[in-house]
Amino acid sequence: MLHLTDVRKSFTQPDGSELPILDIPEFHVAAGEQAVLVGRSGCGKTTLLHVIAGISRADAGKVRIDDWEITLFSEAECDRFRAQRIGYVFQTFNLLSGFSALENVLLAMRFARGRADKARARQLLKRVGLEHRMTHRPAMLSVGEQQRVAVARALANGPKLLLADEPTANVDAGHQQQVLDLIRETCREENVALVLVTHGAEVAEQFERIDHLEQFNRAGAVA
Amino acid sequence: MSLWKVAWRSIAQRALSSALTAFSMGLGIALVVAVLVIHGVVHQSFERGSQGYDLIVGAKGGQLQLVLNTVFYLGQPIENIPYDFYEEFIVGRFEPAVEAAVPVCMGHAYKGAPVVATVPEMFEKLTYLDGREYAFAEGSNFEQHNFYAAVAGATAARKIGLKLGGTFQPGVVAPDGHADHEDVPFEVVGILEPTGTPNDNVLFINMEGFFRCPAHAMEASSAKQLLEGGNHRDETHEHDADDHHHDHIHKEVTAILVCTRADRPQLAMSLREVINEGQVAQAVQPTRVIADFFQNVVGNLQLLLLMLAVLVVVVAGIGIMVSIYNSMSDRRHEIAVMRALGAGRTTVMAIILMESILLSLGGGLLGVVLGHGLIAALSPTIVEQTGVMVSALHFQWVELVLIPGLIVLATLVGYLPAAAAYRTDVAKSLTAAQ
Numbered sequence: 290m291l292h293l294t295d296v297r298k299s300f301t302q303p304d305g306s307e308l309p310i311l312d313i314p315e316f317h318v319a320a321g322e323q324a325v326l327v328g329r330s331g332c333g334k335t336t337l338l339h340v341i342a343g344i345s346r347a348d349a350g351k352v353r354i355d356d357w358e359i360t361l362f363s364e365a366e367c368d369r370f371r372a373q374r375i376g377y378v379f380q381t382f383n384l385l386s387g388f389s390a391l392e393n394v395l396l397a398m399r400f401a402r403g404r405a406d407k408a409r410a411r412q413l414l415k416r417v418g419l420e421h422r423m424t425h426r427p428a429m430l431s432v433g434e435q436q437r438v439a440v441a442r443a444l445a446n447g448p449k450l451l452l453a454d455e456p457t458a459n460v461d462a463g464h465q466q467q468v469l470d471l472i473r474e475t476c477r478e479e480n481v482a483l484v485l486v487t488h489g490a491e492v493a494e495q496f497e498r499i500d501h502l503e504q505f506n507r508a509g510a511v512a
Numbered sequence: 513m514s515l516w517k518v519a520w521r522s523i524a525q526r527a528l529s530s531a532l533t534a535f536s537m538g539l540g541i542a543l544v545v546a547v548l549v550i551h552g553v554v555h556q557s558f559e560r561g562s563q564g565y566d567l568i569v570g571a572k573g574g575q576l577q578l579v580l581n582t583v584f585y586l587g588q589p590i591e592n593i594p595y596d597f598y599e600e601f602i603v604g605r606f607e608p609a610v611e612a613a614v615p616v617c618m619g620h621a622y623k624g625a626p627v628v629a630t631v632p633e634m635f636e637k638l639t640y641l642d643g644r645e646y647a648f649a650e651g652s653n654f655e656q657h658n659f660y661a662a663v664a665g666a667t668a669a670r671k672i673g674l675k676l677g678g679t680f681q682p683g684v685v686a687p688d689g690h691a692d693h694e695d696v697p698f699e700v701v702g703i704l705e706p707t708g709t710p711n712d713n714v715l716f717i718n719m720e721g722f723f724r725c726p727a728h729a730m731e732a733s734s735a736k737q738l739l740e741g742g743n744h745r746d747e748t749h750e751h752d753a754d755d756h757h758h759d760h761i762h763k764e765v766t767a768i769l770v771c772t773r774a775d776r777p778q779l780a781m782s783l784r785e786v787i788n789e790g791q792v793a794q795a796v797q798p799t800r801v802i803a804d805f806f807q808n809v810v811g812n813l814q815l816l817l818l819m820l821a822v823l824v825v826v827v828a829g830i831g832i833m834v835s836i837y838n839s840m841s842d843r844r845h846e847i848a849v850m851r852a853l854g855a856g857r858t859t860v861m862a863i864i865l866m867e868s869i870l871l872s873l874g875g876g877l878l879g880v881v882l883g884h885g886l887i888a889a890l891s892p893t894i895v896e897q898t899g900v901m902v903s904a905l906h907f908q909w910v911e912l913v914l915i916p917g918l919i920v921l922a923t924l925v926g927y928l929p930a931a932a933a934y935r936t937d938v939a940k941s942l943t944a945a946q
């Protein structure tokens with residue numbers, strides 16, 4: 290369902306020269322599949338997820354999700370597509386601090402479809418074990434709980450693809466496994482394809498499919 | 513969850529800075545409201561005084577001074593005109609053009625209230641506001657043969673504490689505003705209902721009694737004639753037995769309030785021309801003089817005040833802009849998160865504009881409440897000074913303009929921060945925080 294072909298991305302450095310970050314000839318994830326991408330810090334994992342989600346534009350190449358080639362989309366189309374079909378879990382949770390757990394989930398629905406489904410939002414929060422924390426603001430939640438809200442939020446609009454950017458890196462050691470399990474289980478339940486990036490081997494080795502970004506990213510070898 | 517709610521949340525998150533900026537907007541709007549209401553009050557109070565007669569005849573000189581003096585009892589006392597001239601309106605050559613003519617003598621006061629000597633017709637033939645007739649709350653009008661009778665305006669009676677049957681001795685107003693000497697006591701025979709005109713503050717006395725006060729025998733013009741050689745006192749002694757001996761002494765009036773005949777407008781116009789061409793007096797149309805004065809002086813002054821108030825609002829608007837714009841650096845990340853969740857550029861821009869509109873309208877609402885509260889607090893003073901009743905709910909139609917006006921202002925000042933939100937680089941802002 291996710292297909293990358295010859296995706297290239299480079300950043301302009303302060304001295305004006307171009308620094309290639311991504312040069313990926315081929316990358317493919319099937320529907321409902323769970324893939325982990327491993328790479329050391331700074332090798333371009335976040336950049337890749339941004340390109341897949343349409344948050345950043347690739348300099349060249351194609352990103353296809355199901356039958357849509359999002360690299361041809363306008364920015365507004367990308368925004369809408371991302372809202373409705375892609376879930377994103379950030380390394381630093383990125384919950385909106387002024388809003389309760391429930392409202393964070395509702396807002397994601399609001400931005401995607403213009404309206405919010407309260408029943409589904411509650412059900413999702415219950416699923417991630419936060420039925421008694423719905424009206425709590427992020428500041429009143431533990432980091433593990435915050436990341437669980439973020440997972441519920443990412444699944445709010447029933448995406449077919451979930452992108453998770455080092456989702457356990459900022460969670461305390463005691464809860465990392467819990468968060469990881471939650472992501473994998475919920476994706477399985479909702480038949481969502483998962484692309485999880487990490488620099489940690491202990492997370493990666495739990496997956497059946499492990500890809501090393503540095504191996505198939507030609508730019509990574511240069512950097 | 514509506515975008516308005518999202519905007520409101522981010523206002524609430526910066527409660528102190530939001531409250532301060534909204535408050536400064538509130539002060540500006542309160543100022544605008546106060547200026548608008550006071551404009552209405554001043555306008556009304558200026559228009560109210562002069563109705564019921566269409567000409568004021570008085571000594572030659574400044575038109576405005578004559579009107580301010582006669583209608584509003586303001587400003588320095590003015591010259592008098594001879595009593596004979598008044599008689600021209602009653603029995604003389606001006607009579608055909610005249611419906612009613614009421615003489616007034618100014619320059620006296622009692623405990624801060626102007627004392628006006630006049631004739632009973634003042635309350636019988638003249639009306640006030642839109643043709644309303646004077647009514648007495650207590651007692652009745654004085655009669656011409658009751659020389660030392662007086663009628664008190666509602667406010668004057670209340671302030672001084674004059675009751676029916678009470679007496680007072682008017683004095684001449686010296687240039688420093690103090691009443692100089694005391695005359696014969698006058699008895700209050702009637703207290704007027706409130707009229708909402710400057711007359712509420714006045715004590716009216718019978719002109720006949722006024723002319724008979726011993727002190728007046730030596731008043732300005734009479735005394736001058738005495739020194740110039742004319743000896744009126746001796747002249748009057750010849751008729752001492754005569755009950756009307758005062759008819760022959762040098763009597764003067766300050767002004768004549770003339771109601772011309774509505775059925776003969778041509779005559780009325782000629783009357784004004786004839787008087788103004790003569791040597792003795794001038795005739796002015798109070799409504800026109802007041803309208804001119806209002807437009808040229810008061811109106812412009814208030815326009816200036818209004819402009820200043822609007823300027824305060826604009827400055828408050830800029831305050832809102834600065835406040836939101838300053839918050840943008842903290843919020844760039846939050847905006848990037850919203851964008852990553854799928855909110856479009858225009859959506860985040862709209863949220864910022866809504867914030868600006870909420871702050872402006874919220875401040876504006878506060879300002880309207882403040883402004884009207886201020887008016888309510890001042891209303892006793894305003895009634896006292898002008899006779900115009902204002903309540904806290906004395907809304908002006910122009911105030912409705914505030915709503916679209918504030919929305920436009922909010923959109924303008926919100927544009928800069930909103931554009932910053934629009935331009936936010938999502939990928940960069942997301943990673944910057946990591």
Ligand SMILES: Nc1ncnc2c1ncn2[C@@H]1O[C@H](COP(=O)(O)OP(=O)(O)O)[C@@H](O)[C@H]1O
Pocket residue numbers: 300301302310328329330331332333334335336337940943
């Ligand atoms: N906006 C940017 N401008 C320039 N360089 C960037 C930008 N974003 C990321 N980079 C660089 O690209 C490289 C890859 O970054 P990133 O994808 O965040 O790595 P990872 O997530 O694997 O740690 C890093 O060297 C980083 O400094």
Ligand SMILES: [Mg+2]
Pocket residue numbers: 334335336454
């Ligand atoms: Mg990263």
